[in-house]
Amino acid sequence: MPGTTLGKQKKPFGQWLRTRKVQQWLVIIAFMTIPLILLVTFSYVPFAKMFEFSLYKMKRYDSKNNKFIGLENYLDVFSRDDCFNSLKLAGYYIVASFIQLAMALYFATILCFKVRGGSLFKGLIFFPYLISGIAIGFIFKFFYTRGFVFDTVLSWIGLNPESLPYWLKDTRINNASLAATSVWRYMGQNMVLFLGAMMSVDPTLYEACAIDGANSWAKFRYIMLPSIKSVILLNMILSISGSLSAFEPPYVITGGTFGTSTYFVMMNSLAHEKGKIGLAAAMAVVLMGLIFIVTIAQQVIMKVADEDWREERRNKKLAKARKKAEKEARA
Amino acid sequence: MKVKKLTALVMAGAMMGTMAMSTMAFAEEAELPTLDTIVLGEDYTDLEATIKVLTHRTDIVDTVFAEYIASFNELYPGITVEYEAVTDYAEDIKIRLTTDDWGDICMIPTNLQKNELADEFISFGEKETLDTMYVMLNNFTYDGQVYGIPSTGNAQGVVYNKKVFEAAGITELPKTPDEFIAALQAIKDNTEAIPLYTNFAAGWTMGAWDAYVGGSATGDPDFMNYGLVHAENPFADNGEQTGPYAVYNVLYEAVAQGLIEDDPTTTDWEGCKGMINNGEIGCMVLGSWAVVQMQEAGPNAADIGYMPFPITVDGAQYAAAGPDYCYGINVNAETDNQIASLLYVKWLTEESGFSYDQGGLPICVGGEYPDVLSAFDGVTLVVDNPAKEGEEDLFGNINTDSEVGLNMDNTHVQMVLEEALQGGKTMEEIAAEWNEAWAEAQADYEVEVAPYEYQPMGAAAEDEAVEETSAAE
Structure with missing residues (x-):
């Protein structure tokens, strides 16, 4: 019995292996394995582990004294006034990131055209991005120290150094001081991304536009901006999720003191100083959820704001209505 | 040689199954000497090992500690001591301890929970016995065993x-x-x-x-x-x-x-x-x-x-x-390294004069107080x-x-x-x-x-x- 079925329906294994369909699958699997293994080991397994941590009351990673407490850590994240409230500080960084994007767009537009010393300026503006965040922290710690760099510069333009605020101590402005350092750091990177997108715009479009009598503003508004729309969206998503997870400036410059403790600084202090790893892991999971929501919301808003998309939708609706009308007419 | 044989036995035991392993592990623990039984300069003088010490004293690692190593090697020429100075010690050590092979001797982080001591460090001996030799052992004592000896x-x-x-x-x-x-x-x-x-x-x-x-x-x-x-x-x-x-x-x-x-x-x-x-x-x-x-x-x-x-x-x-910071010895290190570490810790505490030179309180019972105090x-x-x-x-x-x-x-x-x-x-x-x-x-x-x-x-x-x-x- 088994012999007959084998002989009739299946080819020998070697031959079967060499068929086109099997070969195709083999190639697909072979190419997928390595990236999948990497993705699972370095992204999904650690994340699953972190989610597991968030369900425990634990002081250290490998301790046997961890106690399972279910979702209590998540309740804590939302009920404690120092966890979720620290997200408010992200507001400073979000405002700063919009200023940063506007400045980057401005510089990119200028440098996109032939400017004397353009490469030099591009280099200078991009340069801060190459310095490590920790080093930038130390630079600005001295920059903001009373009577040091910033105060001296301001006194050159006639301000009385005695009447200047304490840049890091005064709780009304210290978060703005810190957010400014991240503008300084990331503006150049944003600019380079914009510049790259702008360079790929077909120059003949500008020429045609000029022949039609468009001025520089019109060129920017009707040719450049629509062409780099996707890069602007990308930069915005990166900046906002970056603002939510601001860490280096407050950690290095103020250590999270005087009301500058952002969500990440709080998380670090809970996990590594206060010995509440479970709670910190729960904070991380909540933050990830938030970043998801923000990103999706941004996509949706951009889509709704997009004229092409609205027109497409309008056309579709019209087509539907027409079909319906035709049907009814036929009936 | 004896030690090597024993480790071989332990390996064999591990293969036989968990029951066998646990008994052999006990045998291994019994083999380690305690700090009070070691006589410096007489025991283990032919021991050969290389031990790594993690320290927070970045300022004196190339000066004072280098001298210590030289004097220690006069007694124990076979033991090579390497220091690694860690700048942000209090933070870094917590992360490094989560691995098993961070080195041989470290300064035990102050916020380590007592019930976790035995997972990370070997015991220096019974608290009661060691109390007759050293002071201030309380911080890292658990179940009557001492896991940390103060540096100063x-x-x-x-x-x-x-x-x-x-x-x-x-x-x-x-x-x-x-x-x-x-x-x-x-x-x-x-x-x-x-x-x-x-x-x-x-x-x-x-x-x-x-x-x-x-x-x-x-x-x-x-x-x-x-x-x-x-x-x-x-x-x-x-x-x-x-x-x-x-x-x-x-x-x-x-x-x-x-x-x-x-x-x-x-x-x-x-x-x-x-x-x-x-x-x-x-x-x-x-x-x-x-x-x-x-x-x-x-x-x-x-x-x-x-x-x-x-x-x-x-x-x-x-x-x-x-x-101050206490010395702890890695429980996961090789037995030879653990013995060498015990020797070095004993020498540091009793012979080096570290706590007097640094203006600290003496660790040995009856030690001398420095002028600053x-x-x-x-x-x-x-x-x-x-x-x-x-x-x-x-x-x-x-x-x-x-x-x-x-x-x-x-x-x-x-x-x-x-x-x-x-x-x-x-x-x-x-x-x-x-x-x-x-x-x-x-x-x-x-x-x-x-x-x-x-x-x-x-x-x-x-x-x-x-x-x-x-x-x-």
Whole structure:
């Protein structure tokens, strides 16, 4: 019995292996394995582990004294006034990131055209991005120290150094001081991304536009901006999720003191100083959820704001209505 | 050779199954000598091993420690000692300990939970036996076994500049919080110096304030491990200018009355050493380990003094004393390495003279006291007693769960300064918050809570003495 079925329906294994369909699958699997293994080991397994941590009351990673407490850590994240409230500080960084994007767009537009010393300026503006965040922290710690760099510069333009605020101590402005350092750091990177997108715009479009009598503003508004729309969206998503997870400036410059403790600084202090790893892991999971929501919301808003998309939708609706009308007419 | 055979046996045992493995593992533990049984220079002189030591002393790793290695190798030529100095030691060591092969000897992180000691380190021997040889072993003793030997001992006090105090017209060292604040005011009025430099920005330096809440503020050796755990509202103001409240209130008042540096957010730890040496700073609240560093930071070493924390309990002054970082030996290292590490730790503790040279309290019973601690004449040194049996984890658990974090993090001390500077919460409100969190954690662990009265050391003896004299009359 088994012999007959084998002989009739299946080819020998070697031959079967060499068929086109099997070969195709083999190639697909072979190419997928390595990236999948990497993705699972370095992204999904650690994340699953972190989610597991968030369900425990634990002081250290490998301790046997961890106690399972279910979702209590998540309740804590939302009920404690120092966890979720620290997200408010992200507001400073979000405002700063919009200023940063506007400045980057401005510089990119200028440098996109032939400017004397353009490469030099591009280099200078991009340069801060190459310095490590920790080093930038130390630079600005001295920059903001009373009577040091910033105060001296301001006194050159006639301000009385005695009447200047304490840049890091005064709780009304210290978060703005810190957010400014991240503008300084990331503006150049944003600019380079914009510049790259702008360079790929077909120059003949500008020429045609000029022949039609468009001025520089019109060129920017009707040719450049629509062409780099996707890069602007990308930069915005990166900046906002970056603002939510601001860490280096407050950690290095103020250590999270005087009301500058952002969500990440709080998380670090809970996990590594206060010995509440479970709670910190729960904070991380909540933050990830938030970043998801923000990103999706941004996509949706951009889509709704997009004229092409609205027109497409309008056309579709019209087509539907027409079909319906035709049907009814036929009936 | 014997050891190698044994490890081979253990390997074989592991293959046979878990039952066999556990018995063999016991055999391996039995093979390790304890610190008291080793005779330096006689045992294991032909042992060959390379051991790695993790240390926080980046400043002397190429000088003092290099000399130590040379002298140690005269006794044990076969043992190679390598030091690795870690700059941000307190933070980094916690991460490195999560792996098994971080090295052989390290400084045990202070916030390690006691019940986890045996997972990371080998035992140096029985507490009772080692107590006859060394002092201050309590911090890392669990189940009667000692897992950490102190590298040196610190007395807790205040570093001050004698010249600045003189110039301010302070003839007698302040003994109470009020006298201390008055002295700071005198420094502000009469000199150019910053009365009290907080080192706020460095963060960890603020953690020093926690060291005074026990022995210095109460004179009670049981306060830290028993009193705090069982006391009702331990942080509340007791009205006598003693206890934890008095310690933090000194900081609060000094800040509120403007007796500290102009901008705490930009203080400079390395810079402050030279500043106090040159008389630009009146005093700083730091452990005795800081004295040598301040003396060496400039030409005026003789100006640097060290005084007890200005709190007087029932007419007497006390100073908390305790171990500095303690040596721990990796439980996962090879047996040869563990023995070599035991030899080196014993040599460091007994022969190197490390604690005397660094101006610390002696670790060996009957050791010599260095000169810097001379201002502590007549001050009773209080070494905290260990927690009662079965309560070893309680202080750590309550301290973590309540997030007060005494001797663990600096945020609560920094908060005192922030609130005082911004005119936010009062010290009473801060203390009430801590008490509330503390009480909640106490309830979680079902601790019996009662009002606690300090039992200062030697007070009973003094009472007896008074009785005796009155009897003589």
